[in-house]
Amino acid sequence: MRAYWRQVGWILWKELRAEWRTRQTVTSMAIFAFLVIVVFSFAFDPTRDVTRQVLPGILWIAYLFAAVLGLNRSFMVERFNDSLLGLLSAPMDRSTIYFGKAAANLLFVLLVEALSLPVFLALYDVLPDLRLEELLLVLLLGTLGFVEVGTFLSALSANSRSSELLLPLLLFPVALPVVIASVQLTAVLLAAPAAAGAVAPGWAGLWSLPWLKVLLVYDGVFLLLPFLLFDYVLEV
Amino acid sequence: MGYLFAAMAVAWGTLFLYLAYLGQRQAQLSRELTLLQQATRDSAKKEE
């Protein structure tokens, strides 16, 4: 068991080093997320009260679209120089490749979120009534679910020549529960007036909604499914 | 009543179109298959 996690760690380390050389993925994702936020503020007047209600949706759309950019590359980069073959011939359990890559993608997307969240909150001026720890937990659980499925489907679509077209098509319908649950929770936390009214403050109030449970179940299911099925995806 | 008619028309229309489309694809494939079979038979005869 410990050897297994050490192997996952090696894959993660390789991903981080490869990213550190160019820093291309994280930079592009961060700029794209920022761009989406700015484009949305032209689409919905940011000084209006209405913006408050669409805010959680904008936030998650920006993050998920940015995440797709990075996920698209996750397995595509292994195509050059037969790197994937090299990875596969390493004496390791195949699923460690999945978990290593998923962990790396999770870190990348979380980094992008950490960079753009302050800008986002400042631009839309929601700083005073912020419930930060809860928001961070929601961001973590939502991103985890999306990245788990995303990494898995990225490996799946990387076999196709039109994988950049294919991945969003495959990913968004399957990731729908994450989108719903994360946006709902974020709406409560950013105190979008309509949603927050009925919910008691603090963790108990948050837990009384179904959404944290949805996220936990989803994250669990999509940790298990790739573990069972990933070997089939990476067969030579 | 008009809506009932419209819904039924759409449902049956789509299904029949799909079945027709399947039939056409199957027919084309069978045509090609028989053509090839004939061609193989002819070439076998020539060799004799």
Added chain:
Amino acid sequence: MHRRLFRWRLAVAAAGALMLLALYFSLVYAPTERTMGQVQRVFYFHLGNAWNAFLAFFLVMVASIGYLKTRSRRWDIYAEALAEVGVVFTTVVLITGSIWGRAAWNTWWTWDPRLTTTLVLWFIYDGYLALRASLENWETRARLSAVYGIVGFVNVPIVFMSIRWWRTIHPVVISLSGMDMDPRMVPAMLASLLAFTLLLGVCTVLRAQISQSADALQSMKDAFRQD
């Protein structure tokens, strides 16, 4: 061979006869619903289509598991056929559902959990077909689409539950529960469910035969080239 042909014709004939019976039961025998009127008669066929869509996608998962276990081309052909036929039925469900909604509730679309889940299913299996279309080697195609076929269906209950909770938080304007069932509506429902299940079988076999013929043609061409 003859026996198989006979059984096939029997199935087609049974499907046709049952469909006529279902038409009779739902258009003539069943009473007109009190609040919705004649439009409600669409319901029987709508139900049959919806049942077929879900059954087809469930069977895609079964065939996908079958493929990954046995690696036999047959399972893959059936998974493909079922997915395509399922998408056709789903399309019909969405359109008839929309028309019914317009007639009964005065709106073309409501974000009702069943309707919305069906829409998401439609997207998932469109993705499935797009994935298949983009892979050329049949073994890769079979293997990867089998994986997606399993993941897609396992996800359905989570999608359904989250959409349901989402709708209960927002105001629900419309509910289906207002419809009361007359006992004379039951045969219409059963007949169309049975007829549609048979129709699903017939369509699937037809679609699978196309792939089998294409395979036969391909192997003949390959043999030709080798000569």
